[in-house]
Amino acid sequence: MTTVTLLLLTSAAVGLMIGPRYNAYMLVGSAPILAIMVAVAARLSGFGPLAMIGITFACLTASQMAYLLITWVSMSDDQRLPDEPLNDQTRDDGQDDVPNKHARQDNAPPYLTS
Numbered sequence: 001m002t003t004v005t006l007l008l009l010t011s012a013a014v015g016l017m018i019g020p021r022y023n024a025y026m027l028v029g030s031a032p033i034l035a036i037m038v039a040v041a042a043r044l045s046g047f048g049p050l051a052m053i054g055i056t057f058a059c060l061t062a063s064q065m066a067y068l069l070i071t072w073v074s075m076s077d078d079q080r081l082p083d084e085p086l087n088d089q090t091r092d093d094g095q096d097d098v099p100n101k102h103a104r105q106d107n108a109p110p111y112l113t114s
Contacts, residue, residue, distance in 0.1 A: 003045040004055055007038050011059035015066030020074050027067050031060055 014034060018026050038059045042052040 003041065004058075007041055007055060007059050008062050011038065011063040012066040015063035016070050019067045019070030024067075027064065031063070034063060035060055 011034060014030060015027070018030060035056050038056045039052050042055045047055065
């Protein structure tokens with residue numbers, strides 16, 4: 001049990017170290033290396049094949065969740081909640097450029113007239 005806890009904490013530490021400096025491609029590159037190291041450590045600790053697969057999956061998940069957490073926490077407020085609307089679709093008076101869909105049409109469609 002101590003081995004599993006240590007492997008999970010180490011995997012999370014790897015995700016925390018990758019998060020602030022690198023993008024997700026580095027996480028993809030480190031995942032196979034981490035999986036091999038975890039599988040070898042689990043095998044040397046006497047776990048069976050199914051337990052090794054479960055421990056490896058849990059450690060990879062812990063690493064990725066730590067990466068996502070540190071990436072989200074390290075983002076500034078400007079990146080999380082943009083003040084400007086997308087594609088400049090707000091006018092100076094604060095109204096958007098969506099046309100009024102309740103406006104009356106002058107020409108009714110031909111299938112409605114008899």
